[in-house]
Amino acid sequence: MAQQHDTFTIGEVAARTGLSVHALRYYERQDLLVGPVGRTSGGRRAYTAVDVEWLHHCVKLRESGMPLADLTRLAALVRRGPGNEGERLEILEEHLRRVKAQIRALEDSRALIEWKVDVYSDQLRAGSAVGLWDPTRGDDGPPD
Amino acid sequence: MAQQHDTFTIGEVAARTGLSVHALRYYERQDLLVGPVGRTSGGRRAYTAVDVEWLHHCVKLRESGMPLADLTRLAALVRRGPGNEGERLEILEEHLRRVKAQIRALEDSRALIEWKVDVYSDQLRAGSAVGLWDPTRGDDGPPD
DNA sequence: CCTTGATCTAGAGTCCGCTCTAGATCCTAG
């Protein structure tokens, strides 16, 4: 029942990473694995724990919006081995800047939406039928 | 020089909203304006200040990841006039939940990336050639 | 009047990130 799990089938990796088997094969075609995936005698993919771990990183970075192309570049650097940490760092730092900017943008939006939601709620509570965003009346933005 | 600006050309609106003129026409086709855009005698679009303001809202909501389809729904509700604030509220609140979740996810990612960046920097500073994500050695994640 | 640039419409094309299909092969339980 419990295997050694020195390797994993594509289905197991899918279950562990949340990626679909289709996506896993696609990622491989896009060269974003750090090395060629092993194969069983029968030709099936046999992922190692390292592969799975790398894929977990990929998932995390994708979740924060890193494009596959960047992941591919990063994988290429890792594949080439030590000595290019500076380049890897650049990719990560640039991505970090984007993530921070995205967080700021989202927080701005959150403020706007919360304000809108508040106004709608107040209007509903007051039984007022005069909505915001009434194109015939105009509308004030939040006091920022 | 300075016009009345009771209306705006599509180019002016593009400049003001950051959307391309193509995108503006596309948005119109997707029915996400709160009313039909006026036209000049010559057939050109003449946006009102209200249109522009609505488009600003759209941009904000898009920036926070609201799909065009939701914007279209919202526009339809606004177009129908007062009386459906509850439905508008639902759309906004659902979006707000997504935005909050997205902020949380991004902050998690930020922590991970910052940690990675730190480790790379340390390694570079130390002159160490042994990189993280060395597929031949395995790699520990951050202590979460 | 004429040129130049902005705008018009309809529809095709692009990019991203998958997702799905078809037809073949492999593996495991009964």
Add this chain to the structure above:
DNA sequence: CTAGGATCTAGAGCGGACTCTAGATCAAGG
């Protein structure tokens, strides 16, 4: 041995959000 499910490859298809093209029209300056 057989049936069923998981996997394989190559390649087509898709949804979202634009972006671009072609060919025509409109508008303002010289």
